[in-house]
Amino acid sequence: MKRLIIYDLKKWTVSHSRKPLLMRGARQVGKTHAVRELGKNFTYFVEINFERSPEFITVFEKDLDPVRIVNTLFAMTNQIITSEKTLLFFDEIQFCPKAITALRYFYEEMPALHVIGAGSLLDFTIEEIGVPVGRIQYCYMYPLSFMEFLASLGNKSLFEMILSHSAEKPLDELFHHKLFELLGQYMLLGGMPGTIAGFLKENNMATAYRVQNAIINAYRDDFPKYAKKLQIKYVEALFNYIPHCIAESFKFSHIPGNYQKRELDPALNLLVKAGVVHKVYQSAGNGIPLGAEANLEKYKLLFLDIALSQAMLGSTLADWLLNPLQTFINKGSFTEAFVGQELLAYSSEYTKTDLYYWHREKQGSNAEVDYLIQLNENIIPVEVKSGAGSTLKSLHLFLESKPQSPFGIRFSTLPYSIEAKLHSYPLYAIAGCLTKYHPDLKERLYTLISA
Known part of the structure; x- marks a missing residue:
């Protein structure tokens, strides 16, 4: 299926001012599919779904150190997470608010790693916890035109x-x-x-x-x-x-x-x-x-x-x-x-x-x-x-x-x-x-x- 958002995401991957990306949009407008399509352009694609696999929520309970988080995710998934070559995707991220907060530290301490978060009811969590200005980028998605x-x-x-x-x-x-x-x-x-x-x-x-x-x-x-x-x-x-x-x-x-x-x-x-x-x-x-x-x-x-x-x-x-x-x-x-x-x-x-x-x-x-x-x-x-x-x-x-x-x-x-x-x-x-x-x-x- 042809989506404009794929072009936008590809531009994001090569941007020198890239920040961790949060995809916002209603349920079933195609956010997950779009990120998976983007993942085909990377050597490694790691998808973490916090609703389907809530055990990953505990990874963010200790602290929000991105290096420790990446190493723990590697141990749990046996999937390689490395800067420039991996797209790390946190799906249904609203189920793990601390993962949203952690995105700012990925930006500050691991800026070369491509990180995307998405969720159907994400706006409610963002309003509740707040997001640091200038540390995260948003992308909005709608039904097909x-x-x-x-x-x-x-x-x-x-x-x-x-x-x-x-x-x-x-x-x-x-x-x-x-x-x-x-x-x-x-x-x-x-x-x-x-x-x-x-x-x-x-x-x-x-x-x-x-x-x-x-x-x-x-x-x-x-x-x-x-x-x-x-x-x-x-x-x-x-x-x-x-x-x-x-x-x-x-x-x-x-x-x-x-x-x-x-x-x-x-x-x-x-x-x-x-x-x-x-x-x-x-x-x-x-x-x-x-x-x-x-x-x-x-x-x-x-x-x-x-x-x-x-x-x-x-x-x-x-x-x-x-x-x-x-x-x-x-x-x-x-x-x-x-x-x-x-x-x-x-x-x-x-x-x-x-x-x-x-x-x-x-x-x-x-x-x-x-x-x-x-x-x-x-x-x-x-x-x-x-x-x-x-x-x-x-x-x-x-x-x-x-x-x-x-x-x-x-x-x-x-x-x-x-x-x-x-x-x-x-x-x-x-x-x-x-x-x-x-x-x-x-x-x-x-x-x-x-x-």
């Missing part, structure tokens, strides 16, 4: 077409429809590696559905691991409700049941910390950084993966295969959520990315732009629209009120086009749009189809 999906299918020509096509002219209609067919398939499968791997192996949607449901159940099984006993019912209520309000302004009062905000708000933050849910914050959008003018009390919610949220709703998914163009029009909220998922997938791998939108409340004239993104030094409004009949009143209003924003972007089922201050891209071309302003992203993406 549409481009990673295309590369995994082996569609090299269509992949290159998206990255090279000019926005000034439409793509040939044959390719346009083919790409929407594949995008419809992606909307059905989502970006969870287990789902896509099952589909690629058996070419069977039923297998993909089973994997999706297993992942959903695994997330539910995690609730007791990070929520207090009295909080679990609130986490469960939110988890079940969020797919119903994807990409809508979120209100606690809409959740079925006799719940109070003071009970639900901490539970929602737990789901966000677990990586299952992302907040899209309202921002005034006057300048960078967008977070400086964000209203943290007003937000929309996105589920981790577009297909998992549909599976939880029991949606009729065959339409994505039978008539993808019309289905994008009929399922506007999921289309908007897909764009958010793509924006996260193509964001910086070494910094946590937040998403933003713009909303103006004015009597008789409310306006909302689906996303605000930063391209170079500019704030760009992004609208997600169904098709030709959709208006762009809010986007134009934003551009009129924010003259510092040079243009707006529309992602829709329509072909490529540029008209004055409106740049239109088909929904499958989000990566192609972003690479025009982020050459480093284009370099990363092309590694998916090289060799």
